[in-house]
Amino acid sequence: MTTKTTRVVVVGGGLIGTWTAFFLVKRGWDVVLIEKGVVGAQSSGVNFGNLRLQGRHPGQYPLSLRSQAIWEEIEGLIGDRCEFERTGHLYVAMNEAEQEKLEQHARVAEGHGLAIERIGRDELRRRWPWLGEGLQAATYSARDATANPRLVSLAVARAAQRLGAEIVEHTRVTEVRRNGVGFTVETDTGLVVDCNAVVNSAGAWALAIAEAFGETAPMFAAGPPQFVTEPIPYQVVPSVQAVDGSVIFRQIPRGNVIFAGYPRTAADPVLNRAPVPPNKTLSGMRNLVRIAPFLRSAQVIRVWSGIEGYLPDMLPVIGESETTPGLFHAFGFCGHGFQVGPGVGAVLADLIVDGRTDTPIAPFSISRFRNAVQVSDKLAHEFDAPAAPGGRAG
Amino acid sequence: MPDVVIVGGGPAGIRAASILVEAGLRPVLVNEAREVGGQGYRKPARSLALDINALMGSEAGKYQRLHSLFASLRERIDYRPGTLVWGIHEKTLHTLSDDVAGTIPYDALILATGATDRIMPLPGWTLPGVFTLGGAQVILKDQGCLIGSRIVFLGSSPLLFLAALQYRRSGASIAAVVDTTPFSAKRAAIRDLAASPRTLARGVMYRTALHMAGIPVLDGATPLGIDGKDHVEGVRVKDSRGRERLISCDAVAYGHGLKPETQLAELAGARFRFDPDFRLWLPETDLDGRAGADLYLAGDGAAIGGADAAEASGALAAHALLADMGRPQSETELVRLRRQVERLRRFQKGLAQAFAWPIAQAAALPDETIACRCEAVTVGEIRAAVQAPLGPREVNRVKAITRCGMGRCQGRFCGPALQEIVAGACEAPIAEAGRLRIQAPVKPIPLHAALELEP
Numbered sequence: 001m002t003t004k005t006t007r008v009v010v011v012g013g014g015l016i017g018t019w020t021a022f023f024l025v026k027r028g029w030d031v032v033l034i035e036k037g038v039v040g041a042q043s044s045g046v047n048f049g050n051l052r053l054q055g056r057h058p059g060q061y062p063l064s065l066r067s068q069a070i071w072e073e074i075e076g077l078i079g080d081r082c083e084f085e086r087t088g089h090l091y092v093a094m095n096e097a098e099q100e101k102l103e104q105h106a107r108v109a110e111g112h113g114l115a116i117e118r119i120g121r122d123e124l125r126r127r128w129p130w131l132g133e134g135l136q137a138a139t140y141s142a143r144d145a146t147a148n149p150r151l152v153s154l155a156v157a158r159a160a161q162r163l164g165a166e167i168v169e170h171t172r173v174t175e176v177r178r179n180g181v182g183f184t185v186e187t188d189t190g191l192v193v194d195c196n197a198v199v200n201s202a203g204a205w206a207l208a209i210a211e212a213f214g215e216t217a218p219m220f221a222a223g224p225p226q227f228v229t230e231p232i233p234y235q236v237v238p239s240v241q242a243v244d245g246s247v248i249f250r251q252i253p254r255g256n257v258i259f260a261g262y263p264r265t266a267a268d269p270v271l272n273r274a275p276v277p278p279n280k281t282l283s284g285m286r287n288l289v290r291i292a293p294f295l296r297s298a299q300v301i302r303v304w305s306g307i308e309g310y311l312p313d314m315l316p317v318i319g320e321s322e323t324t325p326g327l328f329h330a331f332g333f334c335g336h337g338f339q340v341g342p343g344v345g346a347v348l349a350d351l352i353v354d355g356r357t358d359t360p361i362a363p364f365s366i367s368r369f370r371n372a373v374q375v376s377d378k379l380a381h382e383f384d385a386p387a388a389p390g391g392r393a394g
Numbered sequence: 395m396p397d398v399v400i401v402g403g404g405p406a407g408i409r410a411a412s413i414l415v416e417a418g419l420r421p422v423l424v425n426e427a428r429e430v431g432g433q434g435y436r437k438p439a440r441s442l443a444l445d446i447n448a449l450m451g452s453e454a455g456k457y458q459r460l461h462s463l464f465a466s467l468r469e470r471i472d473y474r475p476g477t478l479v480w481g482i483h484e485k486t487l488h489t490l491s492d493d494v495a496g497t498i499p500y501d502a503l504i505l506a507t508g509a510t511d512r513i514m515p516l517p518g519w520t521l522p523g524v525f526t527l528g529g530a531q532v533i534l535k536d537q538g539c540l541i542g543s544r545i546v547f548l549g550s551s552p553l554l555f556l557a558a559l560q561y562r563r564s565g566a567s568i569a570a571v572v573d574t575t576p577f578s579a580k581r582a583a584i585r586d587l588a589a590s591p592r593t594l595a596r597g598v599m600y601r602t603a604l605h606m607a608g609i610p611v612l613d614g615a616t617p618l619g620i621d622g623k624d625h626v627e628g629v630r631v632k633d634s635r636g637r638e639r640l641i642s643c644d645a646v647a648y649g650h651g652l653k654p655e656t657q658l659a660e661l662a663g664a665r666f667r668f669d670p671d672f673r674l675w676l677p678e679t680d681l682d683g684r685a686g687a688d689l690y691l692a693g694d695g696a697a698i699g700g701a702d703a704a705e706a707s708g709a710l711a712a713h714a715l716l717a718d719m720g721r722p723q724s725e726t727e728l729v730r731l732r733r734q735v736e737r738l739r740r741f742q743k744g745l746a747q748a749f750a751w752p753i754a755q756a757a758a759l760p761d762e763t764i765a766c767r768c769e770a771v772t773v774g775e776i777r778a779a780v781q782a783p784l785g786p787r788e789v790n791r792v793k794a795i796t797r798c799g800m801g802r803c804q805g806r807f808c809g810p811a812l813q814e815i816v817a818g819a820c821e822a823p824i825a826e827a828g829r830l831r832i833q834a835p836v837k838p839i840p841l842h843a844a845l846e847l848e849p
Binding site for chain 1: 481788802843
């Protein structure tokens with residue numbers, strides 16, 4: 001048995017955990033990050049890689065914009081660009097009803113200072129001639145970006161390690177318990193860590209820790225199926241998303257076109273598996289050709305998915321525990337965690353070091369699940385039926 | 395009657411079909427190629443005047459027997475030629491035929507998916523003019539074409555000698571046959587090789603024929619690289635006495651034996667174990683090829699055994715399937731087939747020693763050598779990723795970070811070498827490097843294939 005003492009233990013080495021560890025060590029705090037497998041291997045490493053600002057939940061904009069500012073400085077911060085590109089994001093509507101939805105999104109985004117261009121049918125075809133016919137309108141946000149999720153968490157973990165964070169892989173936290181005003185964290189390898197604060201960023205596996213301290217959230221696990229084509233000549237610069245959620249795609253300069261689409265599929269956090277059923281691949285292919293017919297002869301070479309934690313109002317849990325001072329939750333990012341990841345890390349470092357943050361996070365409190373929660377209308381069409389708050393993650 | 399589907403139209407698939415037909419079933423036989431025969435008993439393209447009997451030599455009789463057997467079954471099975479199975483999910487095959495996606499549901503499945511070349515990277519191995527050994531044979535048997543006019547057969551495989559002879563009979567000039575395993579390894583493997591004296595004798599005969607024809611055969615040579623600017627110009631080797639030699643040529647047939655094509659078995663739910671003799675991850679089966687509920691594996695796709703073992707294991711899989719349907723099978727026949735398969739696979743174990751996978755070559759590869767052809771990932775990039783702080787030690791993570799195995803072939807060709815390079819870089823046993831996992835599609839499928847289907 002090895003016993004260590006540190007100020008903060010971060011449980012979970014995904015994007016949230018690694019960025020939190022990074023900002024804590026940057027502010028001079030010592031941190032031990034404990035990851036059950038390897039850093040960045042779960043949903044943090046296999047998501048679509050979109051740093052989308054358009055169409056976010058209104059309450060999330062301050063956090064999102066803080067996060068984007070960090071992304072824009074990523075190379076200076078961690079010494080690695082992780083393929084960050086300010087590609088822009090094109091949100092497209094197929095009909096007038098969808099155009100109205102875009103307009104609503106645009107007003108919210110503009111209210112937070114984001115520049116949104118409204119683009120009509122003719123201009124769409126002129127500026128992006130590879131788009132299919134039959135598109136009604138689009139909005140374009142130039143500040144939206146993309147990065148390579150396969151590389152980011154590992155690069156952030158390395159940067160945190162260089163600054164003095166201890167990163168412990170292949171170690172599963174088996175118990176977190178109160179120890180005076182601090183905590184004792186037990187693991188399956190015999191490592192025991194005493195600390196003042198614990199960050200619960202264990203992704204789809206985070207509920208066990210919350211429940212040990214008498215609080216919970218109706219989290220369930222799902223996977224976003226994603227697909228990629230062989231490389232073809234590079235021409236699609238922005239990431240393109242149909243506002244009905246049927247398809248989102250982007251092309252990387254190497255030439256591969258990455259695409260995804262709802263509904264999401266069931267994932268098994270116990271077996272740690274998120275297979276992509278072939279029918280999902282076929283419907284994804286159909287939806288992509290509809291919006292980008294020039295891709296009809298491109299070949300799909302690979303598919304993948306990951307295990308993400310979802311909550312019924314499609315908002316994450318971020319903030320200090322309601323029952324236990326010193327315990328901080330950040331999980332259930334509902335497939336939107338990649339963009340906000342760095343911002344969440346910065347906010348948690350604020351909360352832990354300063355005891356407060358200037359970034360509004362009230363909508364993300366775990367306490368909201370004490371009462372009946374507003375179920376997002378996204379739940380109905382973005383998941384395979386039955387949308388599964390019953391089949392929750394362990 | 396249950397829906398029984400066989401994937402693969404080689405000796406294992408055809409033999410399985412014949413047993414099922416005899417039992418009164420009408421199986422579906424899905425074949426990726428247009429013609430049956432698999433790789434070994436491949437039919438020349440139609441309208442091509444190729445003397446296949448001369449090409450097949452001592453195996454011509456078996457070739458003819460297999461194709462006649464199939465002809466006699468043709469109307470009694472549901473035959474689907476030119477059909478790729480790209481996915482398996484919930485007892486349904488997802489197919490692609492003439493670029494149109496389709497499905498075939500099944501109650502029981504026999505996978506007889508065969509094998510493909512196993513190759514170790516080498517400086518220059520991606521130059522135009524370098525073919526895999528199996529690929530060189532396919533081009534000859536299918537199209538009657540030669541890969542070049544002056545050819546080096548390089549690597550380590552019993553097929554080196556056979557292919558070189560087939561090419562010579564077809565008019566090619568053979569610059570040399572370079573075997574990277576020393577002759578002493580062949581003597582050491584003699585006990586297992588004696589399990590199939592006829593095949594052993596045939597191998598010795600091929601070698602003698604090459605000698606008689608004055609073709610240089612180098613044993614125990616170390617390949618240093620394939621040279622050429624825009625095309626192959628020569629092969630540099632160090633011979634068994636340590637002398638460096640440059641053999642000029644305009645084409646290279648290169649390979650290190652075969653590896654089972656196990657992607658579909660994995661999608662159908664087979665479990666895998668590391669086999670230290672072949673240094674490959676192989677699907678787990680019982681003696682008769684059972685690999686899970688309603689799943690049977692046969693032929694080289696289950697374990698490398700060669701054409702005769704493929705036929706016998708195809709028959710075994712079909713008998714096992716019938717027995718599991720509640721139809722008792724002849725125990726005498728099962729015992730005979732099991733013995734045959736066991737004996738032939740033991741012979742292949744001997745071959746795996748006599749023609750060894752070149753582990754030392756992996757360790758000695760210069761950093762700039764390409765490991766992944768599809769994504770142009772070098773050996774050095776893999777080593778650097780593994781050795782970096784928090785570097786991955788498992789091939790799927792190495793793939794995520796380096797892109798090795800992420801391209802069109804999905805690691806079918808770079809996978810075995812990737813395992814060696816990763817294990818070597820982190821000085822761990824090869825089994826700890828793991829194996830690349832598979833998701834459908836197992837081969838590329840065009841987007842428009844989905845358009846014909848109902849949403």
